Amino acid sequence: MSLLRTLLLLIGMVAGIVQASELRIAIGVQDKAQLAMSGNAIPPNMPGTELIAVNDDLAREICRRIQARCTVTYVPFSEVLPGVESGLFDLGFGNLLRTPEREKRVAFSAPIWQSSSRLLGTSATAEAFAGKLGQPVSLDNLRDARVATLDDSLQLAFLNAIASQRGLTVIGKKTAQEAIDALRDNSADFALLAVLSAYSLLNRDTTRQIEFVGTAVADRGLGGTVHIALPKQNEALRHAVNRAIASIRADSTFQRITRRHFPMGLD
């Protein structure tokens, strides 16, 4: 009887891997314009494509290592987790931090890099708030401000948690670019974004109107290790992805991918 159970388990595991041979991948994007992209078409010189490109390269390398055929779909960041959770996607990329709440919804791969969060704003706004606060603006002393961030993000959860105490108005946006646009049109005083996402947008912003404000934060759920989201029920796929990540790290492929798009290592 136990032999039968073992055989069924093996068949189930093989079936899981076979199922993983056709993978649907979701990659969170920064800009509305990127949502229209399909296949491998990532327009060059478009703000915020670096992180997408890293995720894209990494996803394709993982697919190659686990010998799976992948279909990549670009979705707003806020749709990555629900998509994986509902089974619409097999792998979700999007600078996803691992939290207990999210672990109830999806499974996570081994870490791929590290992330932190930081306020962004115009220098004029930063100076104005510094004058009101009597000290340079930081996430720790920010109050009575309008703060934009991504929907369904940890930054949103953090801001909502302190909003009433600090008199903050939290504004949810679908993409990082929308959050930055809110700063430009003065519908928000600050934006709280993942540093990498913000950097890839600011790096191509020649106006230099928006800049980082205060110090970065990696605690309180606003930073840490970034993972790939997977459906909870597919352990075989998770193990295969973890082996692929270890292999990609071991032969320096990971460093080459990140260096191709960023001027520094992300791990």
Added chain:
Amino acid sequence: MTPQSPRERHRASHAFLLLASAFALLFGVILALLAIDQQRVLLATQRLQEDTVPQIIRFQRLARNLEHLRQEGERIFSATTSEGRQQSLLLVMLVASHPSILEHPQAAAAARDTERFLVDASNQANRDAWSLQQRYAEWQNLSYRLSLLVDDLSVQGASLATDDLRDMMAVLHLARTKLIGALLLVGGFLLLSIWLLNRHLIRPLERIDQALSSLNVDQPAPEFPDARMAEIHAVEEATRRLHASLVSNDMARRELELLANRDGLTGLINRRHFMQLAHAELQRAQHLGRPVAVALGDLDFFKRLNDTYGHAAGDAVLRSFALLLGESLRQTDLVCRYGGEEFALLFPDSTLEQARVLVERVRQRFAEHDIRLPDGLLIRVTLSVGLADAGRRTIENALHDADFALYEAKRLGRNRVIVASETT
């Protein structure tokens, strides 16, 4: 056997079971100790792989990011355009925001100070390009501080591995010492076992083997040193009992042989034994060319004596005659009760004449000898003898001639000696 004082003895099976158990226990303890060391090495290796190496990688990453921060600072000071400075400044902010720096308090403080300084210097340069040169010395101090921190972090990372490897090496050294100690212990134990085996089993068995090989009734009972092993002692005792049994059996054999070869009434050898000895004696004499003679003697009127005085009287006469023969003949002469009242005699190294003299003397002494019967009556009995030469014939032929001469002695009136050559 020399009496021995009681001594405590041990069963070899128990002793060697105890020895084997002690060895197994010792070996088990050694294995357990080595297993503990092996487990420590495995744990240290696991710690190195799972904790230390990732920690080293974190230190390397942190050092790399701080160095990156310093290099971008240099670029700000070497940039010729505001845009170039802004790009480097953005990168400084990106690097300073990296979690690897934020999680290390000293690095985080250095990065924060660096970012503030560079933002301030860059903003000032946007207003006055020459201000950068004035602040370069200040930047060099900050850059030097970053370089020192990079060096410190690199050394700290390497030291983590050094500490772990030192611990692992100490465990391996300890394990090697234990292994050498264990090998010496096992070697010593084996030598002790071999010595005990040799002393208490092999040598005693060799002594027993030697004793059994030379076990003989003519040798004294074997003597053994007092054995500590009960089984060896039992075999030694059995060897002693075997020797005693051999001696006893030999004595019994000798008694049986005596009974088989002697006549029960007279104590003389019987006819069968006489014939065996006579054959051997005749062969010897004929081989050496020595003279030899045989005689057959018969008590005269013995049947009438039996009928008159009874068989007890006849037996007394026969015993008396046998006694007289023993007293009258030489030690080398053979005498047997040939049957009934008939006696056979063999005279080695004696000519027919010498034998005749001897037989004649016996005849005369017997004829003059008073025999006391059981009822106290004294009687005399005579003897007729036939004598023959046996020097060149078989014992059977010689006795046949002697018998013929005896017949002649009877026929001529009894109580006389007739030599066969005289009648044939």
